[in-house]
Amino acid sequence: MSEHEISKAVVKRLPRYYRYLGDLINANVERISSNELSTMMNVTASQIRQDLNNFGGFGQQGYGYNVKYLHSEIGKILGLDKTYNMVIVGGGHLGQALANYVNFERRGFSIIGIFDINPALDGKIVRGIPIRMTDELPQFLKDNEIQIAALTLPKSGAETIAPILVENGVKAIWNFAHTDLHVPEDVVVENVHLSESLMQLSYDLNHRKMKTQ
C-alpha cells in the first residue's frame, strides 16, 4: 500500500467497509462490484470507488473487488494485522461490558488487565481477567507492554490516570470519560462521549423529516 496521507473522512469510513466486507466473507461472496456494495451500504458507487482508489488498484473494471483481498488490505491499513495489549481502567458496568466483547479479542485487541479503585471489585473475575486495584496500575504498565488503555471511569479519575498512562509508555487512550484529555502529541486519544451522542440523537429527533404520506 502507498503511504500517502489518507483524508480523515476516508479513514472514518474504513471500519464500516471492513464490517461489510467481513459480512460478505461470512456469506461466501468472493467478489463484488462498487454498484452492489453501493446498494448494500447505501452510499454512492462513486464514493466507494473514490474511497477505495486511495489504496490503489483493488478494483478491476468488469470484475469488481476481490472481497477477501480488500478486507485484508483495509484491515492492514487499520492496523488489524497486529496485536495489541490493552488495559481497562474503570471496572464498572461499562468497563465490564468492554471486557466482555469477544470481538475485540478476535480483532487482535487482548484485554490483559482491568483496574478499579472500588475494593468491592478487587479480585472479581471478568472473562478470565481479575480486576486489580488502581494503585497496582503503574507497576502493571512497567511489567507488561501495553499499547492501549480504555478509560471507563468518571472525569476526575480520567484526568488523574491519563498522565500515569503516558509516563508508562501507553500511546493510545480510548476515552469514555466526559472530558478532553491533555496528552503529548505522540499519544492518540479516541473519545466516546455517550452523553454527546445522546444529545445528537435528541437534536435529530427534534429536527427530523416528517413522514411523507
Place this chain on the structure above:
Amino acid sequence: MSEHEISKAVVKRLPRYYRYLGDLINANVERISSNELSTMMNVTASQIRQDLNNFGGFGQQGYGYNVKYLHSEIGKILGLDKTYNMVIVGGGHLGQALANYVNFERRGFSIIGIFDINPALDGKIVRGIPIRMTDELPQFLKDNEIQIAALTLPKSGAETIAPILVENGVKAIWNFAHTDLHVPEDVVVENVHLSESLMQLSYDLNHRKMKTQ
C-alpha cells in the same frame, strides 16, 4: 432562535460547547470571550464565532458571551429543554451501564424500562428500574409514551427489535449493535459502534506523529 438549517458539522460540535459552558457555569463564570473559549477548547476563536453566529447575536463585541444564556440556548437547540421517556433493550453490562448514568436523567432523558430476553435477569432492579422480559416490550410501548430506545444487544436482536419499536411509535433509536438499521425516514438513528471506534484508535496509533525531542 432562527429556524434556518444548521450544518451537520456545526451540530456535531454543539454538545461539546454545551459541556464546556456547563463547566463554566459550575465554576461561576458569567461571561467569556471567544478567545478565552478558544484556548479552553483548543479550537480557533474564528471557528467559535462562526459556529455561534449560527444562532444569532449571542456574543457582544468587547463583552463576550453570556455563559448561562448561551448554554441555555444551545440546550434548546439540542432539545434539552424537553423531557424524553427512554427504554433500553438489552439488559447486559452495556445496557446497565447506560441505566446507571445519572447524567442522562438530569438532562431530561428518563429511562423507564429495561428489557432483556435472559430469564436470569427478569425482575433484577437497576437504579430503581426492573428488567422486564422482551416479549413484554410491545405492550409496554403501547402503554407508555416512549420517544427514544437504546439498543444494547447483539446485531440479530437489534434487527428484530427495530421494527417493533417503529410500529409502536418510537422515533429515535440509539443503536449500539454493530449493524446499520433500516428504518422509515421519520425515524432517526444514532449509531455508537464501539468496534469501529477502536479501529479508528488503532489506525491513529499506527499513523501517529512521532515525538519531537
